[in-house]
Amino acid sequence: MSTVTVQLFASYAETFGGPTLEVPLDPGSTVGDLVLSIKALPGAYALPESPRIAVNRRFASFDQVVHPTDEVALIPPVAGG
């Protein structure tokens, strides 16, 4: 099993105590699988039901397959403007 690095920002970096998470990744795992793994971690109670994930700088659907080399980020509710 490999892992993927998940970038964290803003409130989520505080929730998990750092700027990244290393999350186990089975071959063929999807964004939805990744979210389930993240939601099993300590502190994940602060996440919404369906947190937004970006893969390679674009918002990803839950059925998108994730690869270990992808740039993955867990996106808190945005508040620009």
Add this chain to the structure above:
Amino acid sequence: MSRAAIVARPIDPAHLIAEVRSVDFGAISVFVGTVRESNDGRSVTAIDYSAYTSMAESELASIIAEAGDLFGVSAVVVEHRVGALALGDVSVAIVAGHAHRTPALDCTRFVIEEIKKRVPIWKREHYADGAIEWVDPTQSTGAATQ
């Protein structure tokens, strides 16, 4: 000519207007967002903005491209600031030029609404009572999103 950037310095809307200005345009629409002193009934003293910069600039570029398709506007400049901002500071400026006013006005409105939905930028407000909290528009009472 269009451009979008996340910047860590003060934004000067006059510079953005000068960048867009052209004799081809009869209208230049400008939206400037500034830091206000209250949010959801609480007294705000300052705001820290942060961003996932590479994705934010990519999303801004996508929004500008979509605005071009929707409104036929080919000259849009957007800057969003990150870092520590004081009351009254400019947090975002959007400038759109077009031959006519309606596409220019519609474009700036579209861009700011899309920024609020999908550009990965966050703000942490400092309140007069000493509290510091991340702003979550999905949890606000609604007044802050107007």
